[in-house]
Amino acid sequence: MNNAIIKRSLASIISAAILIISLPACAAPSSGGSFIEGDVSGGEAETLNWILAADASSFAYAGYTLESLANYDNQFNIVLRCLAKDIEVSPDGLVYTLTIRDDLKWSDGSPVTAEDYVHTLKNLMFSDWLNYNYKDDWQEDTGGKKVFVTPAVVDGTTFTITRQTVQPEFIYTLYNLIPYPKYIAVKYEGDVDAFTRAKEFNDLSYTGNLGPYKFKQWLKNDKYVLSRNPQYFLGQDNGAPFFDEYIVKMFGTSAVMQAALEAGDITYCGIEPQNVAKFKKMPDINVYTVPTRGYNIIAYNQRANGWEGLRKKDVRQALSMAIDKETIAKKISLGFAEPAYSFIPSSSPWYSDNTVMKLGVAPLNDKQQAMQLLKAAGYEYTRSDGRDILLGEDGKPVKLLMVTTPGSDVVESMSLLIKQELAGIGIDVEVKWVQWPTLLRQYMMNREPGTDQEPRYNNGPRAVSDEAWDMTLMAHNTDPLAPSGSRVFFASDGGLNSFGFFNDLVDQLFQEIRSEKGMNKDDRSLMYGELARVISEEQPVDFITYTRANRGFQSNVKGIEPGINMGYNYYLWRFE
Amino acid sequence: MRSYIIKRLIYSVIIAWGIMTVTFVLLRLGPTSPVDRYILNIAARGQDVESVRQAIEARYGLDKPVIEQYFTYMGNLLQGNWGWSFSTSQTVVDLIASHWIYSFQLILLATIFAIVLGVGLGMLAAVKQNTKIDYAASIFSFIGISIPGFWLGLMLIMVFAVYLGWFKTYYDTSYPIWSLENIKQLLLPVLALGIGELAGYLRYTRSAMLDNLRKDFVTTARAKGLPEKTVIGKHVLRNAVLPLVTIIMFDLGSVVFGGAYLTEIVFGIPGLGQVSFNAIFANDYAVVVAVTLIGTFLVLFINLATDLIYTYLDPRIRYD
Numbered sequence: 001m002n003n004a005i006i007k008r009s010l011a012s013i014i015s016a017a018i019l020i021i022s023l024p025a026c027a028a029p030s031s032g033g034s035f036i037e038g039d040v041s042g043g044e045a046e047t048l049n050w051i052l053a054a055d056a057s058s059f060a061y062a063g064y065t066l067e068s069l070a071n072y073d074n075q076f077n078i079v080l081r082c083l084a085k086d087i088e089v090s091p092d093g094l095v096y097t098l099t100i101r102d103d104l105k106w107s108d109g110s111p112v113t114a115e116d117y118v119h120t121l122k123n124l125m126f127s128d129w130l131n132y133n134y135k136d137d138w139q140e141d142t143g144g145k146k147v148f149v150t151p152a153v154v155d156g157t158t159f160t161i162t163r164q165t166v167q168p169e170f171i172y173t174l175y176n177l178i179p180y181p182k183y184i185a186v187k188y189e190g191d192v193d194a195f196t197r198a199k200e201f202n203d204l205s206y207t208g209n210l211g212p213y214k215f216k217q218w219l220k221n222d223k224y225v226l227s228r229n230p231q232y233f234l235g236q237d238n239g240a241p242f243f244d245e246y247i248v249k250m251f252g253t254s255a256v257m258q259a260a261l262e263a264g265d266i267t268y269c270g271i272e273p274q275n276v277a278k279f280k281k282m283p284d285i286n287v288y289t290v291p292t293r294g295y296n297i298i299a300y301n302q303r304a305n306g307w308e309g310l311r312k313k314d315v316r317q318a319l320s321m322a323i324d325k326e327t328i329a330k331k332i333s334l335g336f337a338e339p340a341y342s343f344i345p346s347s348s349p350w351y352s353d354n355t356v357m358k359l360g361v362a363p364l365n366d367k368q369q370a371m372q373l374l375k376a377a378g379y380e381y382t383r384s385d386g387r388d389i390l391l392g393e394d395g396k397p398v399k400l401l402m403v404t405t406p407g408s409d410v411v412e413s414m415s416l417l418i419k420q421e422l423a424g425i426g427i428d429v430e431v432k433w434v435q436w437p438t439l440l441r442q443y444m445m446n447r448e449p450g451t452d453q454e455p456r457y458n459n460g461p462r463a464v465s466d467e468a469w470d471m472t473l474m475a476h477n478t479d480p481l482a483p484s485g486s487r488v489f490f491a492s493d494g495g496l497n498s499f500g501f502f503n504d505l506v507d508q509l510f511q512e513i514r515s516e517k518g519m520n521k522d523d524r525s526l527m528y529g530e531l532a533r534v535i536s537e538e539q540p541v542d543f544i545t546y547t548r549a550n551r552g553f554q555s556n557v558k559g560i561e562p563g564i565n566m567g568y569n570y571y572l573w574r575f576e
Numbered sequence: 577m578r579s580y581i582i583k584r585l586i587y588s589v590i591i592a593w594g595i596m597t598v599t600f601v602l603l604r605l606g607p608t609s610p611v612d613r614y615i616l617n618i619a620a621r622g623q624d625v626e627s628v629r630q631a632i633e634a635r636y637g638l639d640k641p642v643i644e645q646y647f648t649y650m651g652n653l654l655q656g657n658w659g660w661s662f663s664t665s666q667t668v669v670d671l672i673a674s675h676w677i678y679s680f681q682l683i684l685l686a687t688i689f690a691i692v693l694g695v696g697l698g699m700l701a702a703v704k705q706n707t708k709i710d711y712a713a714s715i716f717s718f719i720g721i722s723i724p725g726f727w728l729g730l731m732l733i734m735v736f737a738v739y740l741g742w743f744k745t746y747y748d749t750s751y752p753i754w755s756l757e758n759i760k761q762l763l764l765p766v767l768a769l770g771i772g773e774l775a776g777y778l779r780y781t782r783s784a785m786l787d788n789l790r791k792d793f794v795t796t797a798r799a800k801g802l803p804e805k806t807v808i809g810k811h812v813l814r815n816a817v818l819p820l821v822t823i824i825m826f827d828l829g830s831v832v833f834g835g836a837y838l839t840e841i842v843f844g845i846p847g848l849g850q851v852s853f854n855a856i857f858a859n860d861y862a863v864v865v866a867v868t869l870i871g872t873f874l875v876l877f878i879n880l881a882t883d884l885i886y887t888y889l890d891p892r893i894r895y896d
Binding site for chain 2: 042044046047048049052054055056130131132133134135136137192193196197202219220221222223249250251252253255256259260262263265436437438440441456457475476477479482484485486487488489495496
């Protein structure tokens with residue numbers, strides 16, 4: 001009897017122990033801890049009242065507490081957020097129907113409705129009093145006149161946006177849409193000062209269950225603190241997010257930020273190329289190398305105050321052919337870059353490897369061939385001190401001025417390498433480092449001589465900058481999903497076409513991509529391929545390299561999916 | 577004396593107004609725009625830079641004539657409204673109110689550290705001239721003066737925070753200002769900021785003390801049988817300290833204006849140095865003018881305080 005009781009008791013204890021041991025494995029991943037992201041102070045957001053923001057960080061900061069309609073994974077697949085289903089586009093490409101989830105709530109418990117989205121568009125973004133920075137996204141050109149698209153409420157969760165012209169890439173703008181609560185916004189309407197200072201908008205106290213985190217504290221130049229939002233609409237089934245706090249900590253220098261990662265004081269930060277090897281050896285750190293949207297270019301000044309040779313396609317090709325992109329990628333970027341041939345990165349779904357002209361990479365990295373191109377373009381060489389010297393049309397040695405900004409080791413090394421490479425084809429390059437505002441005003445902005453034009457970055461083909469220049473070395477960004485945004489650089493009326501590149505075919509292709517002809521994705525892909533081909537052949541700029549970023553995490557962070565959009569699922573990250 | 581102080585205060589206000597006006601006008605007429613820093617972001621979004629520039633300038637009234645902006649600013653200032661910081665989205669008063677304490681505590685502690693140890697070691701070195709103590713103090717002061725503060729800061733972080741793990745790698749604002757944790761985490765920044773000043777004060781004190789030690793009144797004091805402590809502390813130090821006050825006050829002005837900035841950057845202390853630096857790069861005019869104004873008043877106040885301290889230290893000095 002006693003033995004039976006003891007056996008049953010033992011069995012019960014063992015069963016209970018097994019149950020207890022097995023419980024954590026069955027439950028959702030445990031939440032807890034503070035995730036601390038390091039950033040350098042130049043990258044701090046300016047406002048949480050995101051509709052007033054012009055900088056990318058402000059949208060990112062607000063984004064921790066407010067989900068957009070959708071975002072993308074690392075393969076650029078759409079991941080729905082506030083949308084209940086993907087956006088429906090009418091067959092004529094003019095009407096977009098958007099249906100949001102019915103479980104989205106503001107902080108006062110009221111539902112987020114289609115009316116909130118439409119009100120945000122009509123009364124805030126399209127208003128005259130607020131001066132929304134990115135209103136161009138929502139305007140279309142109809143007969144030479146810019147008009148806003150037309151939003152309309154269908155029912156509580158559905159609204160439509162109607163265009164008068166087809167723009168297939170407009171859908172990407174829609175996915176990023178975030179609403180303001182109408183019940184608060186109406187209090188400040190018409191008064192930009194009051195709207196700017198509105199407490200609710202500056203402390204994000206209205207965000208309800210719209211984001212994985214809720215605003216807690218923001219001490220400028222120091223840290224932005226968010227606390228876990230247990231009501232987060234995407235966390236109802238899985239318990240996400242899993243950190244108690246998400247903190248963005250600002251550092252004055254990247255050296256100290258990386259020291260903080262090494263010491264375990266922060267959870268995550270970017271790592272500079274020269275430190276990657278050191279961090280990879282650390283058992284407590286995982287380093288992920290991922291593609292970015294950034295690329296480096298040399299812009300050739302084709303305006304009247306640049307060397308006349310730069311207005312010839314063959315000459316631009318020759319210069320680009322002489323500059324070895326592989327060396328730049330391997331030696332200067334330490335392998336954390338890849339040669340670039342187009343404004344469309346290889347990570348983009350629109351990239352076409354077989355149409356672009358791969359200048360600067362073998363076999364099109366050849367100084368002899370470059371010199372032949374220059375000779376064929378009508379230029380002669382002379383020899384002096386055993387070196388070939390390229391002569392300009394005036395018979396004098398060609399000397400080019402390359403302007404760039406100081407402060408980056410990579411840019412400085414790249415400048416010197418470019419100088420050395422072009423010396424190899426007989427061109428003397430003077431490198432001039434100027435501060436960013438000076439570069440913009442003295443070299444990039446231009447106006448027609450003899451007129452009282454307001455200086456702009458592209459005042460037409462006859463405009464020139466105050467200071468003469470031949471090349472600039474700069475960093476650009478692109479949108480891999482909608483690269484046609486780069487028309488600002490390469491279209492004749494592009495607002496940042498400061499280097500004076502005017503090409504009718506390029507203009508036409510940009511226009512077609514953003515028209516009815518681009519509605520079919522296969523056709524659009526062909527058009528992008530053709531556009532990339534033309535631009536790579538025309539070489540208005542030498543696309544140097546696409547940069548890769550290195551992200552260092554404490555090794556106990558799980559759930560990370562490395563890639564170009566590696567933060568897309570950050571609400572699922574957790575500590576082991 | 578009172579009329580002298582009142583006169584100096586009136587001068588200070590006039591000087592500060594002049595500096596503020598010049599700063600305001602130069603900032604507005606300068607070749608930079610708040611939009612400059614966004615250009616690449618605007619371009620990445622395929623936007624027209626001009627339309628974004630116009631939107632931003634219209635929203636913050638920067639599209640109005642400079643003279644109109646100036647009178648609006650002055651009118652607001654007289655009502656205690658220092659303006660809106662568009663790069664941090666808060667009033668300038670709130671911005672300064674939430675950050676000044678971090679600079680103040682750092683500068684205060686570093687200055688106390690430098691004065692106490694610098695003057696103390698300087699006195700010791702002078703009294704023990706040509707001994708091992710004097711040589712050690714000299715070597716220490718040369719090293720202290722030669723090492724740049726920001727480099728020292730980085731080294732302190734690497735050794736004491738990364739390798740030894742005794743401190744955090746950065747200043748943590750979670751700790752209350754009046755807490756032991758806060759004092760502890762200020763040790764490294766105070767060392768980084770204070771060592772250079774300490775070394776300077778050590779040299780100046782030693783030199784001034786040696787000058788005075790050779791004077792007749794010291795011999796007389798000793799001949800009168802005064803204890804050595806009284807001779808050094810009351811007679812020699814009091815005479816030596818006058819030029820030191822000028823140097824210390826001058827240093828304080830420099831630290832307030834820029835010296836602490838690098839230390840703040842290295843240790844991630846969100847003080848006014850960082851605020852003003854970021855505001856300059858963001859072309860956040862309201863903050864730049866406000867910080868300039870505060871800096872101006874501080875320097876004017878320090879100058880006035882120096883003059884007043886002179887009268888206490890040297891009864892022969894009178895401003896009446």
